[in-house]
Amino acid sequence: MSGQDFIYGMSAVGAGLAMIAGLGPGIGQGIAAGHAAAAVGRNPGAKSDVTSTMLLGQAVAETTGLYGFAVAIILMFVKPFN
Amino acid sequence: MQTDLVRLGLLDSGADFSIKYLHEVNLFGQTVYLTTTHVGLLVVTLVLVILAIIVNKKIAKSKPEDTPGMLVNVIEMAIEMLDNMVKGTMGINARRFRNWISTIFMFVLLCNISGLFGLRPPTADYGITFALGVITFCIIHYNGIKANRTGHFTSLFKPVLLSPINIIGEFAVPLSLSLRLFGNVMSGTVMMGLIYGLLPPPITTGIPSVLHVYFDLFSGCIQAYVFCMLSMVYISDKIGTE
Numbered sequence: 001m002s003g004q005d006f007i008y009g010m011s012a013v014g015a016g017l018a019m020i021a022g023l024g025p026g027i028g029q030g031i032a033a034g035h036a037a038a039a040v041g042r043n044p045g046a047k048s049d050v051t052s053t054m055l056l057g058q059a060v061a062e063t064t065g066l067y068g069f070a071v072a073i074i075l076m077f078v079k080p081f082n
Numbered sequence: 083m084q085t086d087l088v089r090l091g092l093l094d095s096g097a098d099f100s101i102k103y104l105h106e107v108n109l110f111g112q113t114v115y116l117t118t119t120h121v122g123l124l125v126v127t128l129v130l131v132i133l134a135i136i137v138n139k140k141i142a143k144s145k146p147e148d149t150p151g152m153l154v155n156v157i158e159m160a161i162e163m164l165d166n167m168v169k170g171t172m173g174i175n176a177r178r179f180r181n182w183i184s185t186i187f188m189f190v191l192l193c194n195i196s197g198l199f200g201l202r203p204p205t206a207d208y209g210i211t212f213a214l215g216v217i218t219f220c221i222i223h224y225n226g227i228k229a230n231r232t233g234h235f236t237s238l239f240k241p242v243l244l245s246p247i248n249i250i251g252e253f254a255v256p257l258s259l260s261l262r263l264f265g266n267v268m269s270g271t272v273m274m275g276l277i278y279g280l281l282p283p284p285i286t287t288g289i290p291s292v293l294h295v296y297f298d299l300f301s302g303c304i305q306a307y308v309f310c311m312l313s314m315v316y317i318s319d320k321i322g323t324e
Contacts, residue, residue, distance in 0.1 A: 052170075052311070059308040063258055066265030073268065077100070 007081055015075040021068025028061040099275030101207060122204040126192045167307075171314040175321060179314065182221070186214070187310045194267055194302025197274065198294060203302075205267045208260070215260030218313045222255070226320035234320070255316060259309065266305045270297035 036054035040047050074080065105116040137157050144154055164184045169176040193205040204210050226234040238252070239245045274297055277290055 055304060055308065056311055056315075059262065059304070059312070062266075063262055066262055066269075069265050069269055070261060073272075 008079075011075045011079065011081065015072035018068045018072040018075065021071075022065045025062045025065035029058045032057050032061065098279065099202075099206075099271045101202065117207075118202040119204050119207040119210065122193070122196055122201040123210070125201060126189065126196055126204060129192060130188060167310070168314065171311065172318045175318060179317065183310050183314060186313070187306055190214070190263070190309055191302060191306040194306055195298050197271065197298045197302075203267050203271060203298075205263055206271045208264050211260040211264040211267075212256070214263070214309070215256035218259060218316070219256040221313075222316050222320055223252075225317055229321040259312060263305055263309055266301055270301050273297055 032054055036050050039050045043050075102118045103115040104118065104121065107114050107116060137153065140151070140154055141157075144150060150158065161184070164187060165176070165180055168180040168183050172179055190205060193203055193210070197203045223234070230237070238248045240248075274290065274293065277293060278286055281289065
């Protein structure tokens, strides 16, 4: 096994580890969706407002997970450690 | 890119989600490439322009006392929806920005769902989404300066201790906007590429359509909506809604 192959293998492992970042947004989006469901249950008239606010908040919460995804893509295909 | 995919064992199995070089062009002594992104952009732009011309002809010909046709009805509904979306967020400034927001919404939406038609989505290329983010950044600060004059800059130093964070926060806006769009569309493209590579050929005709509905249609609509919504929130944050 050459040093180059070792770097590729470790890059793949690092990409997998970077995707652990998906954990946080999943929990956050679930909490937001749960509270939105509770809000619609309490006040069904405000359904469209609650939904748009929830989507906006979830999109912002998703950003950190996407940073992890960007790091994983960079590790796999851009190969900064050559 | 191609050799790397072979090394990772992805190209052998047929997984395919990278940007392809289609044609080589020499421009001012530099070698640039025409890629699948350019093709996708061209198709999306042509579709939008042709749709605009057809709708313009139809609207100009239709009389107020006639019952509107199929196309005019759908377009009226879409425009009303977009107007309400802008008005709900921007309030009194809605008239000034609805053209821009509607244009960017239709463009991003068509780009995101172009994966359904066999193109590689142009928004899965960071060059496109970063350009959109930079345009939004320019609009935010042009309108901020127009509305507040020097107050636009002095508000950055309101608590003097926090001024570095404020300034970094301003420059993080286009980055997070563009990375959000890119990451979502790219993750959908990667997932679809992996699934097409994973399944044996006879199955790929019907099964992935369910996933296309989620990754292309649902995710694409949500992200187009979120991009416009956040642009509007940032702009009205600078100019005020009263």
